[in-house]
Amino acid sequence: RKEVEQDPGPFNVPEGATVAFNCTYSNSASQSFFWYRQDCRKEPKLLMSVYSSGNEDGRFTAQLNRASQYISLLIRDSKLSDSATYLCVVNIGSNDYKLSFGAGTTVTVRA
Amino acid sequence: DTEVTQTPKHLVMGMTNKKSLKCEQHMGHRAMYWYKQKAKKPPELMFVYSYEKLSINESVPSRFSPECPNSSLLNLHLHALQPEDSALYLCASSHAQGDGYTFGSGTRLTVV
Numbered sequence: 001r002k003e004v005e006q007d008p009g010p011f012n013v014p015e016g017a018t019v020a021f022n023c024t025y026s027n028s029a030s031q032s033f034f035w036y037r038q039d040c041r042k043e044p045k046l047l048m049s050v051y052s053s054g055n056e057d058g059r060f061t062a063q064l065n066r067a068s069q070y071i072s073l074l075i076r077d078s079k080l081s082d083s084a085t086y087l088c089v090v091n092i093g094s095n096d097y098k099l100s101f102g103a104g105t106t107v108t109v110r111a
Numbered sequence: 112d113t114e115v116t117q118t119p120k121h122l123v124m125g126m127t128n129k130k131s132l133k134c135e136q137h138m139g140h141r142a143m144y145w146y147k148q149k150a151k152k153p154p155e156l157m158f159v160y161s162y163e164k165l166s167i168n169e170s171v172p173s174r175f176s177p178e179c180p181n182s183s184l185l186n187l188h189l190h191a192l193q194p195e196d197s198a199l200y201l202c203a204s205s206h207a208q209g210d211g212y213t214f215g216s217g218t219r220l221t222v223v
Contacts, residue, residue, distance in 0.1 A: 032210075044212075046211040097166060098167060099212065102153060104153060
């Protein structure tokens with residue numbers, strides 16, 4: 001089983017739509033969770049950390065479900081500029097320096 | 112300064128060449144990382160430096176040699192690479208354990 005698994009998509013949605021996707025992780029000892037965004041041929045950029053209580057940043061909402069070992073990202077009111085690959089990132093067990101990346105979920109927002 | 116700066120942005124090298132990739136950050140981060148990313152794949156961890164000491168080597172071949180001269184700089188020395196080593200090499204840093212990384216824009220390496 002992979003350490004971090006994501007639905008690769010692609011999710012193809014119209015502007016203004018809501019899109020949501022999940023990421024599962026295998027190590028129950030993981031403590032740090034992040035969503036990164038990566039545009040084509042660019043570096044990954046931190047979108048948001050994911051906290052136990054869930055957190056929101058503008059149109060983006062992240063949730064953590066420890067019991068089922070998954071995190072989610074929801075994007076409301078999608079913009080064309082939201083088109084990107086979204087990478088789920090989780091620390092491996094007790095070593096917080098070692099982050100494992102999911103393969104990414106591709107989102108395309110169309111006009 | 113909230114950036115991680117990598118040089119060069121592009122590099123083409125022959126299999127007998129020796130080259131170095133450089134990474135610099137002035138955010139006071141004490142952990143620095145090298146990642147390798149192939150097209151349409153997620154980044155793969157290569158090395159982790161914590162407080163200027165190598166703390167993780169993910170069984171990377173010896174033709175890749177990391178160096179951390181000080182808390183702001185991280186180098187990756189390359190020697191006798193293979194064409195399959197062509198990839199985007201990303202440097203990242205973080206303030207502490209559990210923090211998200213800040214990535215540099217990467218060096219796109221082509222081995223011919």
